[in-house]
Amino acid sequence: MxxxxxxxxxxxxxxxxxxxxxxxxxxxxxxxxxxxxxxxxxxxxxxxxxxxxxxxxxxxxxxxxxxxxxxxxxxxxxxxxxxxxxxxxxxxxxxxxxxxxxxxxxxxxxxxxxxxNLLADLGELAVAHPLTHLDTGRPLSSWDTTPIAANAxxxxxxxxxxxxxxxxxxxxxxxxxxxxxxxxxxxxxxxxxxxxxxxxxxxxxxxxxxxxxxxxxxxxxxxxxxxxxxxxxxxxxxxxxxxxxxxxxxxxxxxxxxxxxxxxxxxxxxxxxxxxxxxxxxxxxxxxxxxxxxxxxxxxxxxxxxxPPTTKVAVFGQIGYSVVNTVYVTGLDVDAKVALLREQLGRDRPDGVELDVTRIGVPAEDPGSQWDATAAVRIMATSREREPLERFGLSTRIGSLYLQSFPGFFHDGGGELAVRVRPRIDYWPAVLAADVVPHRVVFGDGQAEDVPSPPQTSIVDQPEHPEPDGEPEGTRLVPLGTVAHARSGDKGGNCNVGVWTSDPAAWPWLRRTLSTAGLRKLLPETADLEIVRHEFPHLRAVHFVLRGLLGTGGSANLRVDQVGKAVGEYLRARLVPVPEELLEGEDHR
Incomplete structure (x- = not known):
């Protein structure tokens, strides 16, 4: 020591x-x-x-x-x-x-x-252990995918x-x-x-x-x-x-x-x-x-x-293939332009090919430059098998639309459209008894030393915090980020978001504003998701787990923000009613 x-x-x-x-x-x-x-x-x-x-x-x-x-x-x-x-x-x-x-x-x-690395023993382990999904509780046997990796x-x-x-x-x-x-x-x-x-x-x-x-x-x-x-x-x-x-x-x-x-x-x-x-x-x-x-x-x-008596096992399996490209839309009638693009690209799709078309951004009113008037459109095609996706030919379809799609259709002329399809890897966070996982050290001379399991385990549930209520008076609509910081990330298919304030006076307001119902209003895409909410009073922070926002995991979902790193900044951009006294003087974040 x-x-x-x-x-x-x-x-x-x-x-x-x-x-x-x-x-x-x-x-x-x-x-x-x-x-x-x-x-x-x-x-x-x-x-x-x-x-x-x-x-x-x-x-x-x-x-x-x-x-x-x-x-x-x-x-x-x-x-x-x-x-x-x-x-x-x-x-x-x-x-x-x-x-x-x-x-x-x-x-x-x-x-x-x-x-x-448990892949070689996964079949044998699954006989005695269901390897249930960390969030859903379903057994690994219900997963319609062949594991290619399993790491505790x-x-x-x-x-x-x-x-x-x-x-x-x-x-x-x-x-x-x-x-x-x-x-x-x-x-x-x-x-x-x-x-x-x-x-x-x-x-x-x-x-x-x-x-x-x-x-x-x-x-x-x-x-x-x-x-x-x-x-x-x-x-x-x-x-x-x-x-x-x-x-x-x-x-x-x-x-x-x-x-x-x-x-x-x-x-x-x-x-x-x-x-x-x-x-x-x-x-x-x-x-x-x-x-x-x-x-x-x-x-x-x-x-x-x-x-806990269990540990997480990251199981991965290939669920298909994908190819993605980006084009741009400029000026007026943006929604109609994107709708036309989606319809044109989707014609005569081979069976099994799915198409996801996402507009990114909104052109500014009275734009000061062409780029202020422009939004990106991300196009991802997926399929279970490689052959239909290659036959679909996303890049060829995009390249054929220059004279027959919406006005101003273009892609980045400084780069080539992607042709090669890539594997899509799905994620299954399994739960396994920790004492069946081998843990050893191997030294340069070949000598090995087994690492014993913890001397004691216990099951500890997450605490439950009551939902706040009450509405502030004398407020002004400003971005949440005016008075709060945020950080977001991924835990498998879940996205977590932590929001906190540096100002002790703002903490009662922040926890009331960021109730579960309040968050759903600010993030409409969470309307049908399970949300877990916790408070950290010593950090003046509210923490949320948005279950399923990232599908089954960052390696497989179709979101442009694949692992949820920008969700916190999106939340900070939303307008919320903030008491005037919290907006006086310096930045209260």
């Missing part, structure tokens, strides 16, 4: 995050561990298709390219690296890292964590065991995002698996930094006040022995860390006040945030209880 806090620097929030981030983290403020998160649910779907084509790979090669130039520096400084870039084949990535180190003449110990969410104790065994680099598959911080913190401080409050604090820290620049102003509704947004840096979590932490960033980098940027990440992609993880159930409603100096925010008060 060490006296000082462990400093964990994130260098990736998703596959495709800034390539130079690992180098930046090494060149920045001193840290003990570099953590790279690559496996969003959509990313898993992409890697699943790659793994089918070449079972020798299936890992994130982007990470290996980022890492290779810095192996000597890591060895010299003793900085550890943990990542879930192993994807579907962490053993292969671990071997590739060892080969790169040998080529560079560097001695580094590399271990990998495995057990999450593992906790952080495998990472802790790998580091305790001397590993310098730990390669994982599908561990939870927060495990990339919780595992190193447990190793550093010598925690026990039953240290629920400490583990809860580390999971909170990991959740805040897992998405990289989002914690320092990226994707933040208050971005106009964030310095250095051209190139925001990556966050650092300083996790103390009691589980409390400070979130900060490399001092030289752009962006900022404030109570609001941390709140944005706390309410992002959660189930509710009870944040379920394989190692601990976190009680997020106990969390407190406070400034701890320039660019530093302290997180305290996190409490934990035993984790």
């Amino acid at each position: 060490r006296d000082r806090a462990i400093r964990i620097a994130n260098f990736s929030g998703y596959l495709g995050d800034r390539y130079t981030a690992l180098a930046e983290a090494l060149d920045g403020d001193p840290v003990d561990v570099l953590a790279g998160d690559y496996l969003a649910e959509v990313t898993l779907a992409i890697l699943a298709a790659r793994y089918r084509r070449d079972p020798a790979r299936g890992y994130v090669e982007y990470f290996l390219d980022q890492l290779r130039p810095h192996l000597a520096t890591l060895a010299d400084r003793g900085v550890k690296v943990v990542t879930n870039a192993g994807g579907f084949h962490p053993a292969a990535l671990a071997d590739a890292v060892r080969a790169a180190a040998a080529e560079a003449g560097v001695t580094l110990s590399v271990a990998h964590v495995e057990g999450d 969410y593992l906790g952080g104790w495998g990472i802790a065991a790998a580091l305790a065994g001397g590993a310098d680099i730990v390669v994982c598959g599908r561990v939870t995002d927060a495990s990339l911080a919780a595992g190193p913190a447990a190793w550093w401080h010598g925690w026990d698996p039953g240290d629920w409050d400490r583990l809860a604090g580390a999971v909170v820290a990991g959740h805040v930094v897992e998405c990289g620049p989002q914690a320092v102003g990226g994707n933040f509704s208050g971005f106009t006040a964030v310095p250095g947004m051209t190139r925001p840096g990556f966050p650092i979590a300083e996790i103390a022995a009691d589980g409390g932490c400070v979130i900060t960033k490399h001092a030289r980098d752009g962006g900022t860390v404030t109570v609001d940027t941390v709140t944005a990440q706390l309410v992002y992609e959660i189930q509710g006040p009870r944040y379920l993880n394989p190692d601990v159930t976190v009680h997020l409603d106990d969390v407190r945030l406070s400034p701890a100096g320039p660019g530093r925010v302290a997180i305290t008060g996190a409490t934990g209880s035993p984790p």
